[in-house]
Amino acid sequence: MFSERAIRCEARGASVYSAQRTRTGSGEAWTWPECHAFFIEMDMTADRRGIKIRSFFGVGPVLLAGLIMLSACSKADPYVPPDPFYYFASYPVGKNPTTVTTADFNRDQITDLITTNISSNTISLLFGNGDGTFRDQVQVKVCQEPRSLAINDFNHDDQLDVVLACSGSDQVSILFGRGNGKFEDGPQYPVHRTPVSVSSEDVNGDGHPDLAVALRNDKVKIFLGSAGGTFRPGFQYEYGDTPTSVALKDLNQDGKPDLVVTNGGPMLSAVSVWIGNGDGTFRDPKDYKTGRRPLGVSFADFNNDSLPDLLVINGEGDSFTTLLGNGDATFQPGKDSGADASPNFGAAHDFDGDHIADVAIVNLQSTDLSILFGRGDGTFHYPPRNYRTRNGPFAVASYRVSADNMEEPGLVTADNGAGSVSVFLHHGRKGQASAAGRAGE
Structure with a gap:
């Protein structure tokens, strides 16, 4: 055994x-x-x-x-991992950030950051400077215990809006963006039992963004959107064991978003895939075994076959699981790889420029950011390249920095224990990032 x-x-x-x-x-x-x-x-x-x-x-x-x-x-040549990043600066946000996401909120074609801050009941928006650095936060008071968020244009005004999974008030909350760092309160919808994750895509093909919300009591609830940014309840699915994340993506290339849920309970450590019917409903799920207590899922193409694969971070056992896609929303048996102590969130991107997807993982207990460089077959080189972070790295996101005729990847972590986000820039940007970008440090 x-x-x-x-x-x-x-x-x-x-x-x-x-x-x-x-x-x-x-x-x-x-x-x-x-x-x-x-x-x-x-x-x-x-x-x-x-x-x-x-x-x-x-x-x-x-x-x-x-x-x-x-x-x-013992005769194997030592593997020395690339060292593509350096720590640049940390920026204060609200208390205990749980997610960090990138988007262009003011339509200047520069990446901005947004976090959910669960203990201060706020979100923080940090506008980008265009060189991989960011301005000081704009903090907005929101619902109780915002745990997760998704971004879309819900009311079709060409401004990005936000939906929050509010675990303290058992609701999802809509914020309509104004494009200047300010938001207008939108509708709120009760979900009755601890929403932990939310995702947004058009699941019924009517041109309006919809919502999928994972609830702690083994349910996933669908909300169907309208032209004005309001929602009506759709189907509710009761399945699995203690959902920890939900994501929507077209996995079988039929133009209809499919549903992916990680189950973190002791009875079912698995990722469940539900094929979308295109009318707001989904077929019965298929489960794929992962490591213990999977916490989140993201998508990448790890073997360069142009088909979506899955990356699942396992909260127990210090591992993560990759599942290679077959192109029909089914997946090959998972491959578990070792991580550092208490991995919590991961993101996939080509960080070393070899056109193969790599993985960046934040590790709570070891207080670091690990990058594992892909082999092109769903496995990874060892050892990883580790970077120290501030206290309690909880989430990570990657973004692209396009400036000075250069395009390089960047990484940002949400530091739950420090109340900050930390930026890691590519060595190609060293000396190019503005000193003003350190203002929040």
Whole structure:
């Protein structure tokens, strides 16, 4: 029986850092990508002292630690991860930010930031300067305990609006954007039990953005939008075990958004995929096993086949799961990869310019940002490149910096314990970012 924990071997000099688990039809396999060691269907457990393997020949358990376990791999060349980023500055936001999202709120073609601040009942908007840096926050009072947000133009006025999942008041709340950092209060809709996540796409094909809201009591509620930015209740689905996130995306390329929900409860550690019918309803879900307590899902193309794949961050077991898509809203068995201590959120992007999707993960317990560089097949090089963050990194978002005839990626973390967002700029921007952009630090 395999330990649910991603096995970690701190023998970095031999390129052996963390195992990856693959589920197969006959069981599970652990592989060490850098040296290609392989074990399957053996009795294996792991703890802080090492790895204990009970052999098939009845010889008894053998405790292997560090390089002794993988002496055959000692000849592998060390992998040195790229170092594409540097810490630039942190900007104050509200208390205990839980999400950070990028968008262009004032239509100047420059990326802005927005956060939900769960303990101050606010959102923070930070306008971009165009060089990867940001101005001081505009903080807006909103509903009780805003936990999650989605962005769309709900009333068709060419200004971005915001919908909030308000876990303290059991409602979703609409804010109509004015384009200048200010918002007008819109309608609020009760959902009755702790909304934890919200996503917005047009699920019934009428040209108006709709909402999908994940509720803590094993429900997903659909709201159908109108031209004026109001909503009416749609179908409600009761399924799963303690939803932790919801996302809408067309996974089978039929032009109809599909629904993806992560289930973080003890009875079903899985991501559920619901194929959209195009009329605001969804077919029965199919579950895909992940690591323990999956917290969130995002989309990428990890193997360059132009089909959407899934990235799921697992809150227990220090791992994340990638699921390669088949193009028909079904997925291959998940591959679990090791992360640092207590991963909480992830984002995928090509960070090193090799045209292969990489993964950035914030880790609560180890207080760092890890970047794992993709191999192009849904697995990743080890070790990762780690960057220290401020206290309580809770969420991460990537964005593009286009200035001075250069285009480079940037990263921003929501620092829950510090009440800030931290910006990491690409080394190609070093010396180019304005000193004024550090004003919030």
